[in-house]
Amino acid sequence: MKIYYQGKEVGMHNEIKRVIDMFGENIRISPKHIIACRCNNEVKSLDYEIKEGDNVELLDITNRDGKRVYSRGALYILSMAFNELYPNAKLMINYKISNATFCESKNLKITEEVIKKLRKKIKEIVDKDLKIEKRNLTKSEAEEFYKKNDDARGRLQLENEFKDVVTLYFCGDYYNYFYGVMPLSTGYIDLWDIEKYKNGIIVKYPDVENPTKLAEFKESKKFLSTLQEYEQIHSLMEINTVQDLNDRIEKGKGKDVILTAEALQEKKIAEIADKICKKTDLKMVLIAGPSSSSKTTFAKRLCMQLRVNGLKPVTIGTDDYFVERKDTPLDENGEYDFESIEAIDLKLFNEHLKKLINGKTVNMPTFDFKIGTKKYYDDKMLKLESDEILVIEGIHCLNDKLTAKIPKENKFKIYVSDLTVLNVDEYNRISCSDTRMIRRIVRDNNFRGYSALDTIQRWPSVTRGENRNIFPYQEEADAMFNSSLVYELSVLAQHAIPLLKQIDRTHAEYAEAKRIVSMLEYFKPIDDKPIPNNSLLREFIGDSVFDY
Numbered sequence: 001m002k003i004y005y006q007g008k009e010v011g012m013h014n015e016i017k018r019v020i021d022m023f024g025e026n027i028r029i030s031p032k033h034i035i036a037c038r039c040n041n042e043v044k045s046l047d048y049e050i051k052e053g054d055n056v057e058l059l060d061i062t063n064r065d066g067k068r069v070y071s072r073g074a075l076y077i078l079s080m081a082f083n084e085l086y087p088n089a090k091l092m093i094n095y096k097i098s099n100a101t102f103c104e105s106k107n108l109k110i111t112e113e114v115i116k117k118l119r120k121k122i123k124e125i126v127d128k129d130l131k132i133e134k135r136n137l138t139k140s141e142a143e144e145f146y147k148k149n150d151d152a153r154g155r156l157q158l159e160n161e162f163k164d165v166v167t168l169y170f171c172g173d174y175y176n177y178f179y180g181v182m183p184l185s186t187g188y189i190d191l192w193d194i195e196k197y198k199n200g201i202i203v204k205y206p207d208v209e210n211p212t213k214l215a216e217f218k219e220s221k222k223f224l225s226t227l228q229e230y231e232q233i234h235s236l237m238e239i240n241t242v243q244d245l246n247d248r249i250e251k252g253k254g255k256d257v258i259l260t261a262e263a264l265q266e267k268k269i270a271e272i273a274d275k276i277c278k279k280t281d282l283k284m285v286l287i288a289g290p291s292s293s294s295k296t297t298f299a300k301r302l303c304m305q306l307r308v309n310g311l312k313p314v315t316i317g318t319d320d321y322f323v324e325r326k327d328t329p330l331d332e333n334g335e336y337d338f339e340s341i342e343a344i345d346l347k348l349f350n351e352h353l354k355k356l357i358n359g360k361t362v363n364m365p366t367f368d369f370k371i372g373t374k375k376y377y378d379d380k381m382l383k384l385e386s387d388e389i390l391v392i393e394g395i396h397c398l399n400d401k402l403t404a405k406i407p408k409e410n411k412f413k414i415y416v417s418d419l420t421v422l423n424v425d426e427y428n429r430i431s432c433s434d435t436r437m438i439r440r441i442v443r444d445n446n447f448r449g450y451s452a453l454d455t456i457q458r459w460p461s462v463t464r465g466e467n468r469n470i471f472p473y474q475e476e477a478d479a480m481f482n483s484s485l486v487y488e489l490s491v492l493a494q495h496a497i498p499l500l501k502q503i504d505r506t507h508a509e510y511a512e513a514k515r516i517v518s519m520l521e522y523f524k525p526i527d528d529k530p531i532p533n534n535s536l537l538r539e540f541i542g543d544s545v546f547d548y
Contacts (some may be wrong), residue, residue: 003199016276017122023037024134030248031313031522032058032511033061034058034060034184035059035060035069035070036066036069036181037056037058038056038057038065038511039054039055040507040509041505042192042395042505042514043513043515044058044181044509045134045181045182046184061206061208061211062208064460067205068180068518069181070183070188071101071205072178072179072180072181072335073182073183073188073189074192074203074205075093075101075103075178075203076132076182077125077192078091078103078118078122078125079091079176080171080174080176081118081121081125082105083119083174084112084121085117085118085121086105087109089105090106090107090108090426091104092104092105092106092423093426093428094200094227094231094421094429095224095420095429095431095432096219097428097430098215098216098218099215099216099217100202100203100205100215100217101203101429102197102202102224103201103203103482104200104201105200109199110196110199110201111196112515114370115195115196117200119193121370122192122194125171125186126189126190126192127187128186129184129186129278131171132170132182132183133169133170133171134167134168135168135169135170136165136167137165137167137168138164138165138166139158139164139165142165142166143158143169144258145166149175153177154166154170154175156241156242156425156522157177157179160522162518162521166462169182171258177425177427177428178427179428179518179519191205191206191211191212192205192214198224216442222415222475222477222478223419223474223475225480226419227482229311229482230291230371230381230419230421230484233264234421234422234486237257237260237261239257239422239486241424241425241426242255242422242424242523245426245486245487245490245523246522246523246524249525251445251525254487254490254526254527258487259415261348261486265536268482269298269302271512272302272305272414272479273306274305274309275307277306277311278309279409281469282409282410282412282545283384283389283406284357284389284390284392284403284410285302285313285358285389285391285392285413286393286394286397286398286403286415286471287302287391287397287413288393288395288397288398288415288416289415289416289417289470289483289513290417290436290470290471291420291436291440291466292436292437292439292443292540293416293483294416294439294483294540295393295416296393296539297534297536297544299315299391301534301536302391302414305370307360310387311387311388312385312389313391314382314389315392315393316380316382316386316392317392317394318362318392318396318397318402319394320365320366320367321344321348321365322344322345323345324341324372324373324374325373326372329342329352334535338455339465339468340402341399342398344402345374349390349403350405350406353390353403353405356384356390357390357406357490359384359386360381360383361381361383362383363378363381364380364382365380366380369537372497378469395412396469398413398415398470398473398474399469399476400476412479413478414432414480414481415480415481416480416481417431417432417436417480417482417483417486418435418436418482419432420484421484422484422489424519424522428531430519433463434519435484437455437456437459437516438496438520439488439517440455440540441456441496441499441500442492442540442541445495445499446517446540447542450504451462451502452496452499452500452502453503453509453512453513456503456509456512457509485535488537489520489532490524490525491525491526491537491541492520493520493521493523493525494525496516496520497521500514533545
C-alpha cells in the first residue's frame with residue numbers, strides 16, 4: 001500500500017491519519033489541511049482502513065474533491081447551528097454564487113442578529129472539534145428511526161431503489177444527510193465565514209489558490225436575479241426538490257411538467273425577442289455561455305421569435321475569424337490557445353462588423369482549419385438589409401474587446417447557461433456544472449463519438465476556459481436566459497447512467513463517475529415522448545427539428 005500527497009509518496013501504513021501525523025511536518029502540511037483521500041480512485045473518509053495493495057492519494061481543499069468535502073462540512077455545521085438556535089425554522093441550501101453558497105430560510109427572517117448568533121454558534125461547534133460519525137441503517141431500521149424522529153432529513157434515501165442502506169451523519173444528537181464524504185470532525189472546518197446577503201445567508205470558503213485565506217465574494221446581481229426568477233417559477237409549479245418531481249412523475253403528471261416547463265421557456269425567449277425589437281438602434285445580438293448550455297438551440301429559437309417580430313436574423317460565427325496559425329497565442333504549456341480572445345483577428349472582425357451595420361457589402365472569410373488560414377470565395381458576399389440583424393454566437397461575445405469598435409447602443413448581449421435550481425432535498429444542491437457535464441456526456445456519446453470517460457477527462461480543461469473567458473463577463477449581459485428544464489435530469493439519467501457505469505475503478509475518473517451516478521439514481525424516469533422537437537433538450541438526446 002502506498003500513500004501520496006500532491007504526487008509525492010509520503011508513507012506506508014494502514015491508518016491514513018497516522019501517516020498524516022508522521023509525515024505532515026516533512027512535507028509541510030497541517031493535518032487539518034488534509035480532509036479526505038482517494039483510495040483506488042474512490043473518494044473515502046480519512047478513517048477508511050487501507051488494505052494491502054491499495055493506492056491512496058491524500059486530498060486537501062486545493063483538490064476538487066477535497067474542496068467538495070470541505071464545503072459539505074461547512075454546510076453541515078451551518079445546518080447544525082441553525083437547528084440548535086431555530087429548531088422550528090427550516091434552512092434551504094440553494095445554489096453557488098461566486099465562491100460562496102447561498103442559503104435561505106422559508107420561515108425565518110434572516111437579520112444581522114440572526115447572523116451574529118449563527119456565527120457564534122458555528123465557532124463554538126468548530127472549536128469543540130466534535131466528531132462527525134457516519135452511520136448506515138438498513139431501510140427497515142431507517143423506517144423505525146424516522147417514526148421516532150419526526151424530521152425528513154435524509155428520508156429521500158428510503159425511496160431510492162438503488163440504495164440498500166440509509167446513510168446519516170451524526171454529530172452529538174444532531175443528524176443529517178449530506179450527499180458524499182464528510183470531514184471526520186467539525187474542527188477540520190477552521191476557515192469560514194457567513195454573511196447576510198439579500199434575504200438569506202452566504203457561506204464563504206477558503207480560496208483554492210491560497211487556502212489560508214477566504215475566497216473573494218463577487219456580487220453577481222443579474223446572475224442571482226435569474227436564479228431567483230427560476231426558483232420562483234419552480235415554486236409556482238410546486239417543484240423545488242427531486243422528491244417533488246418524483247411525486248409528479250409517479251402520479252402520472254410527467255407530461256404536464258414537461259409541457260409547462262417548455263411553455264415557460266418559450267415565453268422567456270419571446271420576451272427577450274420583444275426586448276430586442278423595441279431597441280431601434282440595435283444592429284447585432286451577441287450570445288455567449290458555458291459548455292452545454294444549449295446556446296445553439298437557443299439562438300435558433302430566438303431567431304424564430306425575431307422573425308415573428310418582423311426582423312430577419314443573419315447568423316455569423318467567430319470561428320471564421322481566427323488569426324493565421326503562426327500568429328495564434330500559446331498557452332502555459334506551449335500549445336495553441338484557440339480559446340484566447342487573441343486567437344481571433346479582432347481588427348478584421350470589427351472592420352467587417354462596422355461595414356455590415358453601415359450597409360456595405362463584405363466578402364466573409366472561411367477559415368481553413370487544416371492549414372490554419374482564412375480563405376475568401378465569391379459566393380460568400382454579405383450585405384445587411386435594413387430589416388436584418390446580426391446574430392453572433394461565441395465564447396467571447398460578452399467581452400467588449402471582441403466588438404470594441406461597435407457602439408454600445410448597436411449591441412445586445414445575452415448570457416445563456418443551465419442554472420439548475422432544483423435540489424436533491426433541502427440540504428443537498430445540484431451543481432449547475434454537474435448538470436452541464438451530464439448534458440455533454442449524453443451529447444458527446446450520441447453525436448460526437450466520445451465516451452463518458454473522454455468527456456469527464458476533458459471537463460477540467462473546459463471549466464478552466466469558462467472561468468477565464470466567460471464567467472468574468474456574465475454581468476455584462478443585457479439579458480440572461482436560464483436553459484435549465486426542471487424535468488431534464490429525469491430524462492438525461494436514463495441516457496447517462498449506463499455510460500457512466502462503463503468507467504471502472506482503474507480510471508482516475510471513477511470517483512467522479514460514481515458521484516454523478518449516485519446523484520442521478522434519485523431521479524424517477526420520465527417518458528421523453530412529450531418533449532417537443534424544438535426543445536433545448538433535443539440538442540443532447542436527439543430527434544431535434546433543428547440541424548446542428
